[in-house]
Structure formats: C-alpha cells, structure tokens
Amino acid sequence: MEEAVEKVIIVEGKSDKKKVQEVINESVEIICTNGTIGLSKLDELIDMLYDKEVFVLFDADDSGDKLRKQFKREFPEAKHIYIDRTYREVASAPENHVATVLLQANIQVHSKYLL
Numbered sequence: 752m753e754e755a756v757e758k759v760i761i762v763e764g765k766s767d768k769k770k771v772q773e774v775i776n777e778s779v780e781i782i783c784t785n786g787t788i789g790l791s792k793l794d795e796l797i798d799m800l801y802d803k804e805v806f807v808l809f810d811a812d813d814s815g816d817k818l819r820k821q822f823k824r825e826f827p828e829a830k831h832i833y834i835d836r837t838y839r840e841v842a843s844a845p846e847n848h849v850a851t852v853l854l855q856a857n858i859q860v861h862s863k864y865l866l
Contacts, residue, residue, distance in 0.1 A: 766842035
C-alpha cells in the first residue's frame with residue numbers, strides 16, 4: 752500500500768499556526784515562517800518539502816503578499832490558500848472561514864466549524 756503524501760501548511764506566525772491546528776482534522780505539519788524568510792532558509796525548506804503536498808496560507812496584507820510572491824517564485828509547486836482580505840490576518844479570521852478555505856484545498860477540518 753502506497754503511503755499518502757504528507758501535507759504541509761506554511762503560515763506566518765504562531766497565532767496563525769494555532770488557528771489552523773484548531774480547525775484541521777487530519778495530520779498536517781504546520782511550519783511558521785515567523786513573518787519573513789531568507790533565501791537560504793527558503794531553500795532549506797524547499798529541499799525538506801520536495802516530496803510533500805505543500806500549502807501556503809499567509810495573511811492578506813503587505814507582508815503576506817510579499818511572502819506569497821517569494822513562494823510563487825521559489826516554490827511554484829506550493830498551493831496557495833487565501834483568506835478573505837476583510838480579515839487581513841489568518842489569526843483574526845473566524846474559524847469557520849479558515850475551515851472553509853482549508854476544506855476547499857482538500858484539507859480535512861472539524862465539521863463543527865462548517866456550520
């Protein structure tokens with residue numbers, strides 16, 4: 752039996768990570784960039800993630816947009832998940848919104864957040 756591809760979600764900060772962990776209902780590795788990421792750190796990350804299914808979930812603000820551009824350039828295989836701009840930050844978006852965008856990316860979430 753073939754092993755499922757591991758899923759990894761890359762977020763900006765610890766509060767984003769906490770929010771995502773609360774909502775998801777499957778084993779997913781969550782990595783924090785802590786706001787910015789240098790090229791050498793990004794290269795290390797890419798080497799580590801080459802055989803995994805990678806999702807990028809950044810804030811809908813300038814720093815999030817900058818990180819997203821960097822990932823699109825350096826790691827085009829990553830799938831991008833977007834929160835609604837009205838919430839600006841992943842951490843301040845309501846759980847049901849985060850659950851909905853994760854579910855659209857085929858990430859299992861706790862059903863209580865989908866009501």
